[in-house]
Amino acid sequence: MKIVVLVKYVPEPTATWKFAPDLTVDRAGVEGRLSELDEYAVEQATRLAESGAADEVVFLTVGPAKATEGLRKALAIGGTSAVHVVDDAIHGSCALGTSLVLAKALEKIGYDLVLTGMASTDAELSVVPSMVADRLGANQATFAGELSVDGSTVSIRRDTDVASERVSVSLPAVVSVTDQTGEARYPAFKAIMGAKKKPIQTMSLADLGVDAAQVGWSGASSKVVDVSPTPARTAGTIVNDDGTGAAQLADFLAGRGFI
Amino acid sequence: MSEVPRSAETTAAGVRKPTLELLTAARALGEPAAVVFGDASDQVVAQLAEYGATKVYAVGSPDMQAFLSLPKAEAVVQIAQASNPVAILVTSGPEGKDVAARVAVRLNAGIIPDATKVSVDGGTVSAVQTVFAGRFQATSQVLRAPAVVTMRPNATSAEAAPASASASSRSMWPSATQPGCQGRLPRAQGLQRGPNSPMPRWSSPGAVASARKMASASSRKTADALGAAVGASRTVTDQHWAPHELQVGQTGKTVALVYLAAGISGAIQHRAGMQSSKTIVVVNKDAKAPLFQIADFGVVGDLHAVLPASSTRSPGAGADRPDALTPPEH
Ligand SMILES: Cc1cc2nc3c(=O)[nH]c(=O)nc-3n(C[C@H](O)[C@H](O)[C@H](O)COP(=O)(O)OP(=O)(O)OC[C@H]3O[C@@H](n4cnc5c(N)ncnc54)[C@H](O)[C@@H]3O)c2cc1C
Ligand SMILES: Nc1ncnc2c1ncn2[C@@H]1O[C@H](COP(=O)(O)O)[C@@H](O)[C@H]1O
Numbered sequence: 001m002k003i004v005v006l007v008k009y010v011p012e013p014t015a016t017w018k019f020a021p022d023l024t025v026d027r028a029g030v031e032g033r034l035s036e037l038d039e040y041a042v043e044q045a046t047r048l049a050e051s052g053a054a055d056e057v058v059f060l061t062v063g064p065a066k067a068t069e070g071l072r073k074a075l076a077i078g079g080t081s082a083v084h085v086v087d088d089a090i091h092g093s094c095a096l097g098t099s100l101v102l103a104k105a106l107e108k109i110g111y112d113l114v115l116t117g118m119a120s121t122d123a124e125l126s127v128v129p130s131m132v133a134d135r136l137g138a139n140q141a142t143f144a145g146e147l148s149v150d151g152s153t154v155s156i157r158r159d160t161d162v163a164s165e166r167v168s169v170s171l172p173a174v175v176s177v178t179d180q181t182g183e184a185r186y187p188a189f190k191a192i193m194g195a196k197k198k199p200i201q202t203m204s205l206a207d208l209g210v211d212a213a214q215v216g217w218s219g220a221s222s223k224v225v226d227v228s229p230t231p232a233r234t235a236g237t238i239v240n241d242d243g244t245g246a247a248q249l250a251d252f253l254a255g256r257g258f259i
Numbered sequence: 260m261s262e263v264p265r266s267a268e269t270t271a272a273g274v275r276k277p278t279l280e281l282l283t284a285a286r287a288l289g290e291p292a293a294v295v296f297g298d299a300s301d302q303v304v305a306q307l308a309e310y311g312a313t314k315v316y317a318v319g320s321p322d323m324q325a326f327l328s329l330p331k332a333e334a335v336v337q338i339a340q341a342s343n344p345v346a347i348l349v350t351s352g353p354e355g356k357d358v359a360a361r362v363a364v365r366l367n368a369g370i371i372p373d374a375t376k377v378s379v380d381g382g383t384v385s386a387v388q389t390v391f392a393g394r395f396q397a398t399s400q401v402l403r404a405p406a407v408v409t410m411r412p413n414a415t416s417a418e419a420a421p422a423s424a425s426a427s428s429r430s431m432w433p434s435a436t437q438p439g440c441q442g443r444l445p446r447a448q449g450l451q452r453g454p455n456s457p458m459p460r461w462s463s464p465g466a467v468a469s470a471r472k473m474a475s476a477s478s479r480k481t482a483d484a485l486g487a488a489v490g491a492s493r494t495v496t497d498q499h500w501a502p503h504e505l506q507v508g509q510t511g512k513t514v515a516l517v518y519l520a521a522g523i524s525g526a527i528q529h530r531a532g533m534q535s536s537k538t539i540v541v542v543n544k545d546a547k548a549p550l551f552q553i554a555d556f557g558v559v560g561d562l563h564a565v566l567p568a569s570s571t572r573s574p575g576a577g578a579d580r581p582d583a584l585t586p587p588e589h
Contacts, residue, residue, distance in 0.1 A: 013391075013392055013527060013528070014527060017391055017394070017395075023397075037510070094369070094370075095360075095363075095370060095372075096363060096364065096367065096369075096370070099364065118510065119510075121392070121509075122390075122391060123390070124372075124373065124390060124391075124392075124509070125372045125373075126356045126372065127356055127359065127360035127363070127370060127372050128360075129360075130328065130356065130357045130360035130361055131360045131361070131363070131364050133361075134329070134332070134360065134361040134364045134365070135364060137441050139327060139445055140327060140328065140357065141327075141447075142353060142356070142357055143353045145503065153448060155449065158353060159353075159503055159504050160352060160353050160354060163452045164452070165450065165451065165452050166449060166450065166451040167447040167449070167450055168447060168448040168449035168450075169327065169445070169447060169448060170448065178510060179493075179510050180496075180503055220402065221363075221367070221368060221369035221370070221401065221402055221403040222369035222370070222371060222399045222400060222401045222402055222403075222406075223399060223400055223402060224397050224398070224399050225385070225398050225399065225400050226396075226397070226398040227390075227395050227396070227397045227398075228395065228396055229394060229395055229396075230389065230393060230394055230395060230396055230534065230535070233534070233539070233552075233553040233555075235551065235552055235553070235554060235557075236554055236555035236556050236557070237555075237556055237557070238546075238551055238554065238556075238557040238558075238559065239557070239558055239559070240546075240558075240559045240560065241558050241559060241560025241561070241564065241565055245542075245558040245559075245560045245564070245565045246558075246564070246565045246566075246567070246568035246569045246571075247568065247571075248558065249540065249542070249556065249558050249565060249569045250568070250569050250570060250571055252540065252555075252556040253485070253540070253569070253570070256517075256538055258485050258517055258538070259484050259485060259570050
């Protein structure tokens with residue numbers, strides 16, 4: 001079984017984020033990293049390789065030149081090789097554009113199972129995996145809190161708002177995993193050094209046969225017209241509990257009509 | 260508003276509160292039609308009509324639930340192609356996201372996931388999303404109609420339509436031979452469903468969350484007094500002290516109305532789920548806990564001492580409980 005893991009290079013969540021004049025995240029000005037939520041997919045793929053269920057694990061990213069750093073981090077955790085789709089025309093792509101590029105790259109690389117994170121920690125859309133599945137005509141099982149593969153069947157557990165589901169689908173399939181699947185291992189020094197020797201292939205839109213007009217700004221189906229910081233909350237009353245803390249809290253809740 | 264759009268579609272899996280919120284939001288865009296996955300009983304149709312639906316599409320087959328998202332998405336696509344709506348609204352959530360994503364690909368339409376507000380101006384739909392772990396509000400315009408928007412539950416309120424209409428209902432189900440179905444209507448090979456916990460109660464717009472295992476009994480008592488749900492931080496769900504669906508945060512639920520955090524530090528990923536709550540109350544023994552910075556009211560103290568007595572007010576204090584805090588559904 002060949003697994004391709006989709007990994008995104010994102011701004012560090014705790015950094016001070018800036019926006020470029022075109023209202024995209026200023027990725028050059030902010031420190032980046034492999035999306036923490038994609039590390040769970042990397043870990044699952046690595047476990048499937050260790051258990052013998054997968055014989056090849058490839059990491060795939062669509063992103064700027066610096067996104068190679070994210071691929072190196074993934075390769076330090078596991079995997080055999082990586083593919084980096086990088087092209088200036090991709091800048092400004094919406095989820096539709098990104099999913100098109102990912103799907104074309106997946107067709108070129110070949111796959112039985114595509115693993116992804118549940119959401120990117122920057123855009124937080126949780127739609128790219130289903131979009132990729134739709135474009136590939138592959139089955140889909142999203143938001144897996146647990147994952148197992150048996151022959152050509154992949155089974156997951158997922159929690160919806162009203163139920164806990166166990167779903168099995170046949171390969172080829174796209175599966176997104178949540179942070180319930182288990183922390184990614186911390187790569188040892190030797191693994192980090194070893195990752196530098198694993199091959200990373202770069203591809204352009206031309207290599208994938210994607211028309212530049214379908215992606216980036218020209219192909220975008222929506223545009224951000226305003227980004228503003230969430231209004232800062234002014235800190236309210238903070239009291240020290242001298243024995244009356246509970247009563248003061250109850251009075252506050254009652255004052256707002258909650259109790 | 261210079262031009263009134265023809266209609267807005269609403270997909271819905273039964274009439275849960277988020278569905279009624281969708282219909283309320285859709286009325287501001289045009290004339291809503293509702294799409295129900297499964298049976299649309301007379302009672303369901305009547306309730307959808309009360310919230311403004313003028314048409315109800317029942318998309319179903321007897322074993323509806325076993326199907327993966329493709330046939331559901333294809334049904335919505337067919338309805339959209341026939342009725343040319345200005346927007347397609349879906350409730351955010353695992354299935355809503357799957358369906359919306361496929362619909363956007365098939366219609367090559369702009370998609371705005373997890374919107375908290377949606378509006379239309381001159382036929383162009385805009386929506387507001389909270390991005391980057393809740394730190395920014397982004398407003399986006401959809402350039403290719405129809406706008407596919409998934410709405411966060413509890414972000415808007417559900418209000419019955421001023422003049423209640425009657426809705427006509429129509430059943431449909433795509434067939435595998437249609438081009439959009441790729442010759443198949445994939446289903447899950449093994450599908451088991453069970454309630455995920457005795458009390459998920461996530462229709463509730465408020466929560467009392469606690470990081471400490473010992474606090475859960477007092478949390479529940481306080482939550483009951485507030486008519487709110489019990490929540491948890493990831494520290495708690497990772498330790499299996501509480502089921503995952505109670506987790507609040509970036510990879511958990513979002514709280515809209517009132518949030519009481521006891522023994523939670525306030526990491527950015529946790530804040531993502533609660534910082535837009537209208538009222539925030541914090542109890543923590545560490546005066547430097549970051550969550551105090553966004554608290555409307557805070558008590559520096561031991562939660563074991565503060566929480567149990569926190570819902571008993573002193574005589575004479577307070578106002579009447581507002582309607583907004585409706586009791587939980589389950
Ligand atoms: C990609 C990603 C996604 C994440 N998603 C989420 C998410 O959705 N939700 C989430 O919660 N976290 C999430 N996290 C984890 C998050 O970063 C924090 O680790 C977590 O929120 C910390 O939980 P905590 O505040 O309960 O625990 P701690 O950081 O351990 O804080 C415990 C607090 O309790 C106080 N305390 C202890 N005992 C008492 C007492 N007796 N009385 C009063 N106060 C007491 C302490 O002073 C302290 O402030 C995510 C992390 C990552 C990387
Ligand atoms: N540019 C990208 N490159 C590689 N994978 C991506 C990219 N964008 C999204 N993904 C994958 O899709 C998942 C969901 O992303 P999103 O829909 O943006 O929240 C992520 O966790 C990644 O696994």
